[in-house]
Amino acid sequence: MATAVETLDKLERRLTISLPLSDVQNEVEKRLKDRARTAKAPGFRPGKVPMKMVAAQYGYQIESDVLNDKIGRAFYEATNAANLKVAGFPRFEQKEGDVPEGQIAFNATFEVFPEVSLGELSSLELEKLTAEVSDVEIDKTIEILRKQRVHFHAKGESHEHGDGGADVSAQAGDRVTLDFEGKIDGEVFAGGAATDYAFVLGEGQMLEEFENAATGMKTGESKTFPLSFPEDYHGKDVAGKTAEFTITIKNVEWAHLPEINEDFAKSLGIPDGDLGKMRDDIRVNLEREVKARLRARNKDSVMDALIKIAEMDVPKALMEQEIGRMAEGARQDMAQRGMNVKDVNFPPELFAQQAERRVRLGLILSQLVKNADLQAKPEQVKAQVDDFSLSYEDPTEVVKYYYSDRRRLAEVEALVLEENVVNHVMSQAKITEKAIGFDELMGARA
Known part of the structure; x- marks a missing residue:
């Protein structure tokens, strides 16, 4: 049984969950009996350990598991019935006093997802960057490749x-x-x-x-x-x-520096050493890189604009989770570099600003995807995977690589979803195109 939901703060809620002690005790006894069938102890055959010894050894853990299961189920049912979207994990504390006889009660404190107000996308004024790959850029790239050799x-x-x-x-x-x-x-x-x-x-x-x-x-x-x-x-x-x-x-x-001849073209993977094919291959690769960088720059522009116009309260629970993920990512990166991270503890404020941006963007994207039906469609995901595969010697193996692992495919789906959001926002906003120089877009390439 759960009480009515109490509002503590903008996003913070609390409800009390009560359980009959008899239900808890019956489930504990049932699990103890199940455990006794395989329990081992010195001097006893497996399954023949006295129940008192089984209870002494496993009773505390089993009782804790039963309470967690029943409280968790009751919490889910109560919040589901109240149509609440819980953000993060609830905090449970056993309630003392004012508890009916034969009952055990816990206060559940938690946060809910906020209402996200996006404002009018048509009011946004965005700058869309464009860039071209010319023969000049191809010549520069060839010089860089020569210097590398x-x-x-x-x-x-x-x-x-x-x-x-x-x-x-x-x-x-x-x-x-x-x-x-x-x-x-x-x-x-x-x-x-x-x-x-x-x-x-x-x-x-x-x-x-x-x-x-x-x-x-x-x-x-x-x-x-x-x-x-x-x-x-x-x-x-x-x-x-x-x-x-x-x-x-x-x-x-x-x-x-090597001469620009057939041998040079062959060293770049052109089997017949054709210089025209070499230049075409370089152009394709540069255009792919330009497309990716333009996409990233324009996406950042859209995301910055969405953060400015969106209004919401940020759940502390989601902030804490994101800070935890970022800290763990930093530790893993340090470990991969051969550093000892055993006693490394990062102060939360180190990641707070970036974590808040990520949480805000996550909430904004979720709302936009829901409002405008921008989920990544299978054919979009397939097209993105195919695009990734083009820069590899064996594209079919790359496609298999992504489709053989659900987590890898989920990463592609997230990219497609972001692209859908960017395209949707740009279709609604006032767009001014701005041509950007190749070198400025690519940064220092030498």
């Missing part, structure tokens, strides 16, 4: 690709191998010395003063120079200090 030859030595030219000094783009030793106040500091250390000049792998000092030097030459570490340098022991470095050049190598 660069190989180096010692300057001044003849090779099938040449000798690198008459200038054998280290210049931007060359790879230098050197020994270095840095001292502060006459003492070598931790990490300040190395032998046969190789890096490419001009790529920012070393501090600018270090690269400037190495530039122009030749194999066998040495140089001593001062180097000032920035105040914000990652090595705190040397940040803001000036060291004296001595470097000795062991080798200077020039970079040879």
